[in-house]
Amino acid sequence: MRVLVVGAGGVGSAAAGIAARRSFFSAFVIADYSLDRAARAASADPRFVAERVDASSAGNISELCRKHAITHVLNAVDPRFVMPVFEGALAAGASYLDMAMSLSHPHPTEPYRLTGEKLGDAQFALASSWAEAGLLALVGIGVEPGxxxxxxxxxxxxxxxxxxxxxxxxxxxxxxxxxxxxxxxxxxxxxxxxxxxxxxxxxxxxxxxxxxxxxxxxxxxxxxxxxxxxxxxxxxxxxxxxxxxxxxxxxxxxxxxxxxxxxxxxxxxxxxxxxxxxxxxxxxxxxxxxxxxxxxxxxxxxxxxxxxxxxxxxxxxxxxxxxxxxxxxxxxxxxxxxxxxxxxAVVWQTAVNPIVALELLATGVWQGAGVLGPEALDPVPFLDKLVEYGAxxxxxxxxx
Amino acid sequence: MRVLVVGAGGVGSAAAGIAARRSFFSAFVIADYSLDRAARAASADPRFVAERVDASSAGNISELCRKHAITHVLNAVDPRFVMPVFEGALAAGASYLDMAMSLSHPHPTEPYRLTGEKLGDAQFALASSWAEAGLLALVGIGVEPGxxxxxxxxxxxxxxxxxxxxxxxxxxxxxxxxxxxxxxxxxxxxxxxxxxxxxxxxxxxxxxxxxxxxxxxxxxxxxxxxxxxxxxxxxxxxxxxxxxxxxxxxxxxxxxxxxxxxxxxxxxxxxxxxxxxxxxxxxxxxxxxxxxxxxxxxxxxxxxxxxxxxxxxxxxxxxxxxxxxxxxxxxxxxxxxxxxxxxxAVVWQTAVNPIVALELLATGVWQGAGVLGPEALDPVPFLDKLVEYGAxxxxxxxxx
Missing domain, CATH: 3.30.360.10 (Dihydrodipicolinate Reductase; domain 2)
Known part of the structure; x- marks a missing residue:
């Protein structure tokens, strides 16, 4: 497994700190709009590599995936950038994980009674593309959702x-x-x-x-x-x-x-x-x-x-x-x-879950294709692994 | 009585509208930083004159008092400008009325137990100058205070x-x-x-x-x-x-x-x-x-x-x-x-009181020198006049 973490803010950095104690991956690239910030997060482990990335550009994400032969992209940036990271991973043939889904838009006339575009609708609209490509987008795999x-x-x-x-x-x-x-x-x-x-x-x-x-x-x-x-x-x-x-x-x-x-x-x-x-x-x-x-x-x-x-x-x-x-x-x-x-605490509690999920995917315990939520997969190995991680x-x- | 109203905002304009129905003055000048605004307020009565004034300048206030031989200045601007208007009137030999007093400054170490510089302290500090000049500064003569x-x-x-x-x-x-x-x-x-x-x-x-x-x-x-x-x-x-x-x-x-x-x-x-x-x-x-x-x-x-x-x-x-x-x-x-x-309503209720007070001063019913609050003078003629004003x-x- 070759991982690209997009975003070296609180959650991305904490995820790196947790991954530094594991050995399920062969590459771990941390990218941020600020190369300095990416480098600070990457300093947690000599196996880590820092890169600069513009998360608003799907092309930029794809390019970085290809450069490092990435198999799994972990999106740890602001939810405003879910779609370019999600699309960039798909275009580069990488699986994808995030902790927040594409944004909603309220119903234009009855916002407090009817739903408009819901959280994740833009991602689920591309579910068949992911399934056809045999790739997994595991969405909402932080603590909540996750x-x-x-x-x-x-x-x-x-x-x-x-x-x-x-x-x-x-x-x-x-x-x-x-x-x-x-x-x-x-x-x-x-x-x-x-x-x-x-x-x-x-x-x-x-x-x-x-x-x-x-x-x-x-x-x-x-x-x-x-x-x-x-x-x-x-x-x-x-x-x-x-x-x-x-x-x-x-x-x-x-x-x-x-x-x-x-x-x-x-x-x-x-x-x-x-x-x-x-x-x-x-x-x-x-x-x-x-x-x-x-x-x-x-x-x-x-x-x-x-x-x-x-x-x-x-x-x-x-x-x-x-x-x-x-x-x-x-x-x-x-x-x-x-x-x-x-x-x-809140940052760590969010970050531990995608690392556990990556490990389950790396070892083949979890498998799947298409756009899936965490509840689509067997919960038992995940909950056991969480205990193993000290949480x-x-x-x-x-x-x- | 020759009146200068400083400030043609809500209260100054309402005061002009109330004065327009009275005849106790021989001149009524309305001044504002915006001449347009002064002119709009002055349009209430053909006897009114509009002027431009910078209320932060005591010199500017004195100059305007002398130009129009003002006997009474009614301060209707923001309390931040109380002191220059107050000092400008004194320098020009005019009596003075306001509806809010000079600003306070909290006690430096125990602000919620001890007073620092209190509201009006800066004005009362000059009380003897007003008394010696035989001039009246009637402070706090709106509705509250007033x-x-x-x-x-x-x-x-x-x-x-x-x-x-x-x-x-x-x-x-x-x-x-x-x-x-x-x-x-x-x-x-x-x-x-x-x-x-x-x-x-x-x-x-x-x-x-x-x-x-x-x-x-x-x-x-x-x-x-x-x-x-x-x-x-x-x-x-x-x-x-x-x-x-x-x-x-x-x-x-x-x-x-x-x-x-x-x-x-x-x-x-x-x-x-x-x-x-x-x-x-x-x-x-x-x-x-x-x-x-x-x-x-x-x-x-x-x-x-x-x-x-x-x-x-x-x-x-x-x-x-x-x-x-x-x-x-x-x-x-x-x-x-x-x-x-x-x-x-609140603006009108504030503005009617200084006009009643000016009328009592113009007719000699109220008299005084120094820095006085409204409670220093006989309340009965004021309260009777308020009824006459329809309030x-x-x-x-x-x-x-």
């Missing part, structure tokens, strides 16, 4: 005879010392995902709803406790129903009451907008200004304490036919991930 | 034998149609006054406290009903104790829960800051960006409905020595002020 989808498939295969609802629930108690308000992730991207119309799968179809709606308090394990969760647009809702039979699929993000209120206020005032406004003699995007006044989360890992939890709540009938509810989950403590890998997962039986 | 101070003096003179507390309470139910969030006043100035440390007079001294603190629900008259009010820095707290004997003086602004939450959020994120930040290739002040994304309140008068209430709550012992509590207040309905004067005031007996 591990959360694998949990859903595991529940369907081994724990339930009927699934009424799959509800992804993500939350944590990470705090950054010394700041009144410092999100532990990019506020620009969080605004993007939190203010898009969320999608719900129910009664055999997708529908959309109002951003940040249906707040519920979910009691997270690992000492995190109760956190306010709301509907957010996320890939699992689009992936799980394609391979797992479930009456309903939702994603609720444990943003917490304070962050939800901040997002609502930014939206109400129009400060979430990316459209430039005139201010004095200059023109700026209000959302860029919001990002500029907040501390850069990439620099906050060592000021952060707490634990992050990603997981999948499943309700239905157990294998014996009696009502059952379980929460399958994965915890990462920030102090541990900083000490072991120099990576922030065990857990099950909580019963209601939260 | 009418609210006059209510306090009226209560002391006619309703109470002992005053335990004077609490200014300002609120309304103005809403702007067609907007999720549209403040009925400048958000830039509101941030300025709401996020400065508020001042409280108690036990014979001034102290400061935390912005937006001690929320209380005050039940406003005029169909407005209960509104959440919080401590805000305001001139009355600095003026009233100089002339009215009161155990405690506070100002609480009925911003309402939603607006209070917006201000808290802007502050938490640092979006209230006036210090420029780098965004992409440009440099902008976050507070200017907030103002730029919201609709301009000056353009919203005809989309607004509702009533604004300014008033003074007084607690103590009545003239008969028994416990008494009254709320003296003044209501303006936006539909009425738009129809009668083409001015938004009656009211008293509510008992607790809210």
């Amino acid at each position: 591990l959360s989808d694998i949990f859903a498939r595991y529940a369907a295969d081994h724990l339930f005879s009927r699934i009424d609802e799959v509800g992804i629930r993500d939350g944590g108690n990470l705090v950054v010392e010394g700041y009144d308000f410092a999100p532990s992730f990019s506020v620009w991207t969080t605004i993007e995902e939190c203010l898009n119309p969320p999608v719900i799968w129910e009664n055999g179809e997708w529908r959309s709803t109002v951003p940040l709606s249906e707040p519920e308090i979910f009691d997270f394990p690992g000492g995190i406790g109760p956190v306010e969760c709301v509907h957010v647009e996320h890939e699992e809702v689009l992936l799980i129903p394609r391979w797992v039979d479930a009456g309903k699929v939702t994603f609720k993000y444990g943003l917490g009451s304070e962050f939800i209120e901040v997002l609502r206020t930014l939206h109400k005032l129009g400060l979430d907008s990316t459209a430039p406004v005139r201010v004095g003699g200059v023109s700026v995007s209000p959302r860029d200004v919001v990002a500029a006044v907040l501390p850069d989360p990439a620099t906050l890992g060592d000021k952060m304490t707490g634990t992050t939890c990603a997981g999948t709540l499943v309700r239905g009938l157990g294998v014996d036919g009696s009502p059952r509810e379980v929460y399958l989950y994965h915890l990462v403590d920030n102090e541990w991930s900083m000490r072991e890998y120099g990576a922030q 065990p997962w857990q099950i909580r039986e019963g209601a939260a | 009418l609210s101070d006059i209510f306090a003096r009226y209560a002391a003179d006619h309703l109470f034998s002992r005053i335990d507390e004077v609490g200014i309470r300002d609120g309304g139910n103005l809403v702007v149609e067609g907007y999720d969030f549209a403040p009925s006043f400048s958000v830039w100035t509101t941030i300025e006054e709401c996020l400065n440390p508020p001042v409280i007079w108690e036990n014979g001294e001034w102290r400061s406290t935390v912005p937006l603190s001690e929320p209380e629900i005050f039940d406003f008259p005029g169909g407005i009903g209960p509104v959440e009010c919080v401590h805000v820095e305001h001139e009355e707290v600095l003026l009233i104790p100089r002339w009215v004997d009161a155990g405690k003086v506070t100002f609480k602004y009925g911003l309402g829960s939603e607006f209070i939450e917006v201000l808290r959020t802007l502050h938490k994120l640092g979006l209230d800051s006036t210090a420029p930040v780098r965004v992409g290739g440009v440099s902008v002040s976050p507070r200017d960006v907030v103002a730029a994304v919201l609709p301009d309140p000056a353009t919203l008068g005809d989309k607004m409905t509702g009533t604004t209430c300014a008033g003074t709550l007084v607690r103590g012992l009545g003239v008969d020595g028994s416990p008494r509590e009254v709320y003296l207040y003044h209501l303006v309905d936006n539909e009425w002020s738009m129809r009668e004067y083409g001015a938004q 009656p005031w009211q008293i509510r007996e008992g607790a809210a």
